[in-house]
Amino acid sequence: RTTHYPYSEQMMDLADRLGFMVIDEIPAVGLFFAEVGLERRLSVCRQYVQELIARDKNHPSAIMWSIANEPHSRLPAAKPFLRNLYDLAKSLDSTRPITLASQVGVDEESFEFLDLLCLNRYYGWYTQSGQLDEGLPLLAAELDAMHEKFAKPLIMTEFGADTIAGHHAQPPEMFSEEYQVEMLTRYFGLFRSRPFVVGEHVWNLCDFKTPQGVRRMGGMNLKGVFTRDRRPKLAAHRLRELWNK
Structure with a gap:
């Protein structure tokens, strides 16, 4: 898992050659969902997803996409925000599972649609x-x-x-x-x-x-x-x- 940002292309090349399987993660750490600036944060995170998948989709070592690390998911705006990122990632690559690393656990509503559960x-x-x-x-x-x-x-x-x-x-x-x-x-x-x-x-x-x-x-x-x-x-x-x- 590339915590908490995409690693260099050289690292992905090494992972391909050495047989490492990579959960490729965007640099979205501790996302918060207050209304002020929410649209801007979503726009930036969508850009992260687009750029990461465009760069790494042809690396066989990349087996999964992670759209966040420890988001503050108990706020009402969290689920639609994360669903937006999930749907975008699926539209760009329907072949790989999508997840996030949660600190919320059983209360992580986005686990309802994410493909796999990840817990810290x-x-x-x-x-x-x-x-x-x-x-x-x-x-x-x-x-x-x-x-x-x-x-x-x-x-x-x-x-x-x-x-x-x-x-x-x-x-x-x-x-x-x-x-x-x-x-x-x-x-x-x-x-x-x-x-x-x-x-x-x-x-x-x-x-x-x-x-x-x-x-x-x-x-x-x-x-x-x-x-x-x-x-x-x-x-x-x-x-x-x-x-x-």
């Missing part, structure tokens, strides 16, 4: 912090509710834990490499128990720079399974085990 969740991190025993049942209940309501395949498009490379704790605690491993292992176990969960995207491949903030030590998002300079954390080795099973 951080139980055990931003909520139920450090308490996986509390967070995992909530995630399980949410996944089951989404399946019951929409009956469509689901991909977990974001989940993970900030991890300081070289910080260890036993039993696992937040920010330790062991906690990241524990979270990923337990999330994977939950996904494998639900056949309608057809894929997972760990957030994130590598640590990356962010604006400064109280949740961003050193101005970094540390959820990478590799450091910013591509040194593996314990989680990278654990993922290799999980994906080779």
